[in-house]
Amino acid sequence: MSQTAAQRFLQDAAEKSADLVHREIIRHRMESYDAAHLKGRTRIQDWEAAREKCQKIKREAIDHLDHYLLQFEEKIIARGGHVFWAANGEEACEYVGNLATQRGVRTVVKSKSMVTEEIHLSPALEKAGIKVWETDFGEFIVQLRNEAPYHIVTPAMHLNRGQIAALFREKLGQEIESDNPAYLMAAARRKLRQAFFAAEMGISGANFLVADAGVIAISTNEGNGRLCTSVPRIHVVVTGIEKVIPRLEDLAVLWPVLATSGTGQGITTYSTLIGGPRRPGEADGPEEFHVVLVDNGRSRLLADDEQREVLHCIRCGACLNICPVFRHVGGHTYGTTYPGPIGSVLTPHLNGIKEFKHLSYASSLCGACTSVCPVKIDLHHHLLQNRRNATEAGATKPSERLMFGAWRRAMLHPWIYAAGGWSMRKALRILYGLGLAGSILDPMRVWNRYRSPAPLPSKSFRARWRRDLGSN
């Protein structure tokens, strides 16, 4: 029998959380991020007010999603662009695949886009015989390794420069003489320049879809995004419907807040607005411009008024960076496009609660994610709601259901609770006295595998209260 997603997660989590080399790499990366992020926040006069403003903007957009998306579409079409509404990943892949085939596209260059990862666009294009180049440096690296991105903002953060140099030596067909970052980037650039000029199609994502101006907004740091969107004949934007925002002026706060939360930058190196294909008289830009608006489960979430705000996410990665679970198990362990807290909230909605409910449980509910989210999504609270939904859908184990049923009866009767507690302590004391702590007979063996046993006092507090503490 093949492994379930939950079994795979447990196995990978056990392996990764015990991997001290991995832990140190991630710890080191996250500490640099923490420092940059904290410093970045001080550039914004009132960080809390900025978060509230962003939350308000995204709430307005999501609460009137139909209106703003249609407004966006109208403007794009008026400028000669095309808009395709994809109900799911297959429809989106089919549209892009057909377009590429019809236009005789043989090479595609991509700038970073998590939605294309979500819908598995690259494998679909490759199946049609099209060569796809990831041009974001991190994405380029993980593509060479045949891996999914480790992190939604920094896809190759789990690798050090030595590993990257070795990978390039093996895969690029160039002499790699140094693991100096600038040297490695130059090697990738040499390779990618050829791809940029060979490609007939460029695919990008979008950080925001600006409704009133009818433009897409892209934040990048490497310049590859501008090449992908301006050099090839055809530019295709693949993006989620939740990326829309009402007004151009909203970027005044969203851009710096996204950059600060993502990398600690005041603003990303390149902030690009694109509204359509090259117009008559213009020297640059693609001849064709297509926007693929992907739903893929988002409308279901939109219909859920308790959890709708999960669609406010701007994919900055701040919740991944601060999450102690992410820091210990790493991005790949999640086995999902979106790892970390936002992924644990979102994936059960997008890919099914039965198969992915375990992610909502794989959190200590520490709330660090919620405290940093720049659009103030109550992330850990949504994990609780996902858990409740899983229980109500009957997706939890029968033994657990029985256990909590019995627990409830005990807790409603103080004497059963007290007698139960007394017997448990007594039984464990005897068991541990026989040296059986951690053995198969020990009901606390999972706890005791990594910890010394909890204390087992002979008297509970209530017994002591009754005996000698009760009088003030």
Place this chain on the structure above:
Amino acid sequence: MPQKVSLFVPCFVDQLLPEVAVDTVKVLRRIGYTVEFPEDQTCCGQPAFNTGYWNEARPCAEHFVRVFKNAEVVVCPSGSCATMVRNFYPELLASSSLRGDAIGVAGRTFELSEFLVKVAAVYDVGASFPHRVTYHASCHGLRELHLREEPLQLLRAVRGLTLIEMARFDECCGFGGTFATKFADISAAMGNSKADSIGTTGAEFVTAIDPSCLMHMQGILGKRQAPARTIHLASILAQERP
């Protein structure tokens, strides 16, 4: 200002860590409060609630509200259990006939350090503890009840105590209730990272306002045979000056 305090003793404190509650009583009495312990209390329902069993948690919460609804003020030596009552009862009991009482009890329930500093306005409880101590900010106290300074204010007033700041003092220790056994590998890895941070401080004791975090950390430290031990804030505050 209330003169009588109703003690809410979390179930696992009652059963496994009674000293924490005994010390809470000592501290409250020393600063002049009358303490009562309603003996019909059991569990606040958090284990079921956090595991998704809201239908099982709800009657427990209702039981709790019935037991405490006439209490002037409820004090609990756990940030997490106080959070359950304060922040989650109003939601869990939103359509219960006890909703009004639940909101009332929620507003009158305090974590111990929160009660001492914010309600009783006492910083110095007359304690002495001549040891090197580091402080772990338990998540629910910090992020749900927003208690950042209160426990530290109390610790700074303890005679003889040397407070040493720990790196990432506000990162989760990895306990997380049923998370500790459902995902034991991750929980233990987080606990070991925390134990590393504790070890680096050279402190003799690590303290916190949540006994559940401390029980987990003690287990991890014990397994490693680390020299540092855990101690609840109440147990430091209960050490009287000679």
